[in-house]
Amino acid sequence: MKISKSMLYKILTVVAILILATVMMIIGRGHTIYLDNKAYDAQSYPAYYRTDIEVKNNEVQKLSARERGSATFMGQSVKVTVTYMETKNSQKQTETFKIKVPYGWDGIIINLPALLHGEPKSAYMSQFIETPVEPSKAEEVVVTDEFVVGDI
Numbered sequence: 001m002k003i004s005k006s007m008l009y010k011i012l013t014v015v016a017i018l019i020l021a022t023v024m025m026i027i028g029r030g031h032t033i034y035l036d037n038k039a040y041d042a043q044s045y046p047a048y049y050r051t052d053i054e055v056k057n058n059e060v061q062k063l064s065a066r067e068r069g070s071a072t073f074m075g076q077s078v079k080v081t082v083t084y085m086e087t088k089n090s091q092k093q094t095e096t097f098k099i100k101v102p103y104g105w106d107g108i109i110i111n112l113p114a115l116l117h118g119e120p121k122s123a124y125m126s127q128f129i130e131t132p133v134e135p136s137k138a139e140e141v142v143v144t145d146e147f148v149v150g151d152i
Contacts, residue, residue, distance in 0.1 A: 031101055033078060034070050034109045034128055037063040045113035049088050053112075054081040063112075076101050082112060099125070 003011075033055065039047045047065035054060050056079055061069030078101065083094045095116060101108055107128030114124035 027074060030072055030074055031078070031105070032070055032072050032107050032128075033080075033101075034068055034107060035061060035063065035080075036068050036109055036111045037113070038066050038068070038111065040111045040114040040117075040119070040123070045117050045119075047113060048084045048086055048116075049090070050085045051112060052083040054083075055079070076103070080110070082116065084112070084116065102127075 035051075035053050035055075037047050037051050039045060049065060051063045052060060053063065053069060053071075055071040056073050061071065063069050078099050079096065080099060081094065081096045083092055085092055097115060099110065105127050107130075109126045109128050111124045111126075
């Protein structure tokens with residue numbers, strides 16, 4: 001069986017597209033991670049006094065209690081190093097986590113007190129979903145009596 005040049009080009013194009021798709025699947029896509037230093041179950045896990053968060057060895061966020069920071073990364077997993085102080089004069093402690101991101105999620109919210117206390121993924125991770133803001137009708141004022149046909 002002889003393969004023509006045009007058929008060979010078509011086969012090579014399909015193979016190149018499949019290779020590119022495989023590479024993109026391995027690399028992953030860009031994600032935004034939001035890091036919350038807010039109380040989780042206020043009686044059990046209060047917010048930390050001070051946290052320093054390093055995401056993938058390049059971005060450092062310094063958060064006080066009840067603050068949120070953000071970082072971006074590529075791939076389906078992220079390495080997060082958290083250095084925290086529970087109270088004002090307490091000793092600094094450092095922990096490192098490797099967090100896998102669920103497929104299809106873009107904005108990921110990580111609750112630091114729940115993460116540091118070893119809660120399950122469903123407790124410390126949630127998806128950030130923006131709520132669309134509808135323009136209010138009070139903002140639109142239509143003036144109809146400005147020009148009258150008899151003014152001309």
